[in-house]
Amino acid sequence: xxxxxxxxxxxxxxxxxxxxxxxxxxxxxxxxxxxxxxxxxxxxxxxxxxxxxxxxxxxxxxxxxxxxxxxxxxxxxxxxxxxxxxxxxxxxxxxxxxxxxxxxxxxxxxxxxxxxxxxxxxxxxxxxxxxxxxxxxxxxxxxxxxxxxxxxxxxxxxxxxxxxxxxxxxxxxxxxxxxxxxxxxxxxxxxxxxxxxxxxxxxxxxxxxxxxxxxxxxxxxxxxxxxxxxxxxxxxxxxxxxxxxxxxxxxxxxxxxxxxxxxxxxxxxxxxxxxxxxxxxxxxxxxxxxxxxxxxxxxxxxxxxxxxxxxxxxxxxxxxxxxxx
Amino acid sequence: xxxxxxxxxxxxxxxxxxxxxxxxxxxxxxxxxxxxxxxxxxxxxxxxxxxxxxxxxxxxxxxxxxxxxxxxxxxxxxxxxxxxxxxxxxxxxxxxxxxxxxxxxxxxxxxxxxxxxxxxxxxxxxxxxxxxxxxxxxxxxxxxxxxxxxxxxxxxxxxxxxxxxxxxxxxxxxxxxxxxxxxxxxxxxxxxxxxxxxxxxxxxxxxxxxxxxxxxxxxxxxxxxxxxxxxxxxxxxxxxxxxxxxxxxxxxxxxxxxxxx
Numbered sequence: 290x291x292x293x294x295x296x297x298x299x300x301x302x303x304x305x306x307x308x309x310x311x312x313x314x315x316x317x318x319x320x321x322x323x324x325x326x327x328x329x330x331x332x333x334x335x336x337x338x339x340x341x342x343x344x345x346x347x348x349x350x351x352x353x354x355x356x357x358x359x360x361x362x363x364x365x366x367x368x369x370x371x372x373x374x375x376x377x378x379x380x381x382x383x384x385x386x387x388x389x390x391x392x393x394x395x396x397x398x399x400x401x402x403x404x405x406x407x408x409x410x411x412x413x414x415x416x417x418x419x420x421x422x423x424x425x426x427x428x429x430x431x432x433x434x435x436x437x438x439x440x441x442x443x444x445x446x447x448x449x450x451x452x453x454x455x456x457x458x459x460x461x462x463x464x465x466x467x468x469x470x471x472x473x474x475x476x477x478x479x480x481x482x483x484x485x486x487x488x489x490x491x492x493x494x495x496x497x498x499x500x501x502x503x504x505x506x507x508x509x510x511x512x513x514x515x516x517x518x519x520x521x522x523x524x525x526x527x528x529x530x531x532x533x534x535x536x537x538x539x540x541x542x543x544x545x546x547x548x549x550x551x552x553x554x555x556x557x558x559x560x561x562x563x564x565x566x567x568x569x570x571x572x573x574x575x576x577x578x579x580x581x582x583x584x585x586x587x588x589x590x591x592x593x594x595x596x597x598x599x600x601x602x603x604x605x606x607x608x609x610x611x612x613x614x
Numbered sequence: 615x616x617x618x619x620x621x622x623x624x625x626x627x628x629x630x631x632x633x634x635x636x637x638x639x640x641x642x643x644x645x646x647x648x649x650x651x652x653x654x655x656x657x658x659x660x661x662x663x664x665x666x667x668x669x670x671x672x673x674x675x676x677x678x679x680x681x682x683x684x685x686x687x688x689x690x691x692x693x694x695x696x697x698x699x700x701x702x703x704x705x706x707x708x709x710x711x712x713x714x715x716x717x718x719x720x721x722x723x724x725x726x727x728x729x730x731x732x733x734x735x736x737x738x739x740x741x742x743x744x745x746x747x748x749x750x751x752x753x754x755x756x757x758x759x760x761x762x763x764x765x766x767x768x769x770x771x772x773x774x775x776x777x778x779x780x781x782x783x784x785x786x787x788x789x790x791x792x793x794x795x796x797x798x799x800x801x802x803x804x805x806x807x808x809x810x811x812x813x814x815x816x817x818x819x820x821x822x823x824x825x826x827x828x829x830x831x832x833x834x835x836x837x838x839x840x841x842x843x844x845x846x847x848x849x850x851x852x853x854x855x856x857x858x859x860x861x862x863x864x865x866x867x868x869x870x871x872x873x874x875x
Binding site: 467513 | 620622623624625661663704714715716717736737738739740741744745747748749751752753754755756758761762782783786789790793794796797800801804
């Protein structure tokens with residue numbers, strides 16, 4: 290099968306392979322031939338064929354992966370296919386607690402075109418990234434997980450901190466709703482000083498019994514009666530809303546001889562109240578930039594509703610009158 | 615590993631809740647149950663801010679409490695027991711009457727003459743007037759949305775019409791009563807607050823005047839008294855557009871990596 294379509298596909302894949310060996314004399318025909326053989330004769334999936342040919346070339350020319358020209362820089366919106374080597378400039382928006390010891394860090398990174406999940410494998414041995422900082426994720430592999438694109442950082446990747454601040458997609462929204470639940474692992478928590486995971490009874494899921502450090506956070510649910518949003522409130526959010534910061538939390542905990550008391554106190558001040566929240570929608574969590582207690586003009590809201598009711602009552606009356614005729 | 619979608623806490627007035635008798639379920643025995651209300655809300659969970667009127671231990675030392683909660687339209691009753699430890703702990707510290715916020719699941723009981731609904735709080739917390747007022751406003755909006763939908767052909771609305779054949783006028787009247795009640799109170803409060811602001815404003819104006827005089831005396835600037843005092847009057851409240859928080863479907867679902875519990 291070597292129709293026009295197939296040839297075009299092969300030439301695109303050939304270019305992709307060659308783009309990683311810039312400055313080296315490699316015969317495109319040789320690359321195309323190997324790709325054709327793998328894809329059409331042996332029915333190997335395209336991405337595997339590309340990988341195989343790339344590996345062959347590296348071996349043949351005695352090139353290490355690090356030496357291979359860096360993967361093309363892509364914006365997040367351009368990442369639509371799995372299995373590609375790309376480089377992405379993005380800002381780390383949120384780090385999640387990676388439960389598996391195979392994972393070093395997991396989180397969301399964004400650029401002006403979108404947001405993508407990134408996974409840094411423990412085996413990659415990369416220095417840790419920080420929330421709010423921008424990085425060049427060099428030579429990372431795109432992947433599709435449960436229908437969503439993500440980028441995987443492996444041994445051959447590089448994470449280079451950038452001086453520039455990568456801006457995020459302008460999708461900040463305002464949200465009003467009641468805090469209907471505060472979930473487990475909220476309150477005056479301790480985090481692992483090695484990986485920042487939340488400790489459970491002083492034990493880190495990865496590092497075992499470790500020294501922890503104090504932090505305040507609330508994992509909660511904001512509900513507006515039509516939708517719900519899971520939110521995480523950090524130390525600053527909590528302090529701004531309740532006046533309870535790390536210091537105050539320590540005082541409460543030592544006075545009551547119980548860290549859990551802090552959570553009870555936070556619940557009293559926050560649970561069941563309405564909030565106005567500014568932020569953007571992440572994957573599972575709504576990313577809170579700012580949160581405040583709701584302050585609404587009840588009188589004008591009430592007047593709007595009452596005039597709407599008057600309208601509805603009038604229509605209902607007219608309908609009944611018509612039926613009467 | 616699918617994450618279980620959380621049930622949204624619906625906003626329904628006590629008057630409407632206490633007239634709900636129909637329970638539906640989607641799927642098998644273990645599927646969640648929903649109470650269908652007369653205006654067509656299907657609820658598994660509710661959120662309300664009202665007044666805890668009474669709490670009463672069903673029998674001595676049973677740790678099983680019966681509560682009655684009211685909003686401007688009516689009363690619902692409920693039970694709190696040891697299976698709702700968070701709510702129970704909170705309830706023990708609250709002395710009625712008190713404004714409370716409640717997140718609750720719903721139960722339908724077969725009484726001697728008819729089925730009646732009771733709430734099973736998951737969370738109770740002391741709340742305040744402002745929060746209660748906004749709940750009434752929000753619940754009024756949601757109820758009006760549902761009443762308008764009764765005319766359309768939506769499934770829940772259709773079923774509600776079949777089962778309850780609700781008198782729309784009656785429910786409009788209910789919403790009106792509730793909204794009027796909080797408006798009256800808010801107006802009274804606004805007056806009080808307004809007076810405080812007015813006093814402050816006058817003081818502020820005096821201050822500015824004396825400052826201006828000072829400056830003019832020094833002869834450096836010929837300023838007009840403005841700024842602070844004016845800004846105070848301009849500081850009107852924002853009206854929040856409830857439509858704004860309806861946005862597109864989940865774009866992401868990476869929950870599996872996120873599960874901490």
